[in-house]
Amino acid sequence: METGKYIINDYLDELSSKAAVPGGGGVAALSAALGASLASMVCSLTIGKEKYKEYEAEVIEIKQQALELQESFLKFADDDAHAFLPLSKAYSMPRKTDEEKAARSQVMQQALIAAAEVPFNLIKTCTATIEMYEALLTKGSTLAISDVAVGAEMIITAASSALLNVYINTKLFADKQSAAEMNQTAEGLVKEIKERLGNVIEQVKIKVKGS
């Protein structure tokens, strides 16, 4: 079943089971989708308000972008499930003869690269939300300012979780240089996401916390 068609209770039941998917990769993607959806909500609560009229055109654009990102993130949850199957098949390939071992290793390496690319691309897509949140900090309705921060929290968690899912795959790459490069690039992106969205969250905290 595609993630998008799950009833939340059923999804949680399936998640809690020993079924191979969904797992941490799917949850990371869903977390990002929730984050993008909250950004869209903040836009929805801002559009049409006299107080924010000067930002209206920009906020309408941000909303469109947030909705597109929400859809992309949800697709990553399905991609994650799809990437797991070939990996699982590769693991169960025979490995008695040298030929079998070589064939298994080749299939597995391809499956590992494909499996690592899903969380890697999820992280890349998370970076596309940064400017959106930074803009909403000043241009979104102050009534929904805490939701800007909750959305940013969900994106940080999605990216941090995806990084772990990059690691568990790159760790088994035969090509250690590719593994190190992918890890480094992903770490750099996650660092930027944490710093800039962390800053958004801090600024929201200052605004919402009473003296």
Add this chain to the structure above:
Amino acid sequence: METGKYIINDYLDELSSKAAVPGGGGVAALSAALGASLASMVCSLTIGKEKYKEYEAEVIEIKQQALELQESFLKFADDDAHAFLPLSKAYSMPRKTDEEKAARSQVMQQALIAAAEVPFNLIKTCTATIEMYEALLTKGSTLAISDVAVGAEMIITAASSALLNVYINTKLFADKQSAAEMNQTAEGLVKEIKERLGNVIEQVKIKVKGS
């Protein structure tokens, strides 16, 4: 509609809209439910495995606890939605005469306390997951070690997000001492959650990251 009956796509559509609920409070609760569900998944993948036989009884207990927490967290999402309605009603009460102002203020203060208690209790419940994750770090299947960290990430995000939702309500408390006390207690709990689950995540990172 109760959160637990939502199809994920429909939930995201409703979330992204300007409807009063769900919002950041519901997402915080859902995030915690996803975290508890992942803890249960790790248990499911551990139970019955020869390698972890010595921990089996304990892991079965943790799974039961995780499933109960998953249900509690999902209930907080509905509680959050229910707490919003009286607050919204209080806002729209008349405030022309002094009597009306006083009546409105009293109703609003009660609604604010009720609205603050939902994220406050969510944070408290999040602390109940800490020992669970610490135990799974060594007693859960190493095949699902990254999921332990993703689960811990979801709980940290849930608690941090809930803290913002405590703030937006306590900020408007007439009783400033109660507000400060609730903030301080919540901050202390969130600090403990971040430190101890942050430590779990760091230890997972060391295990899953290749050299």
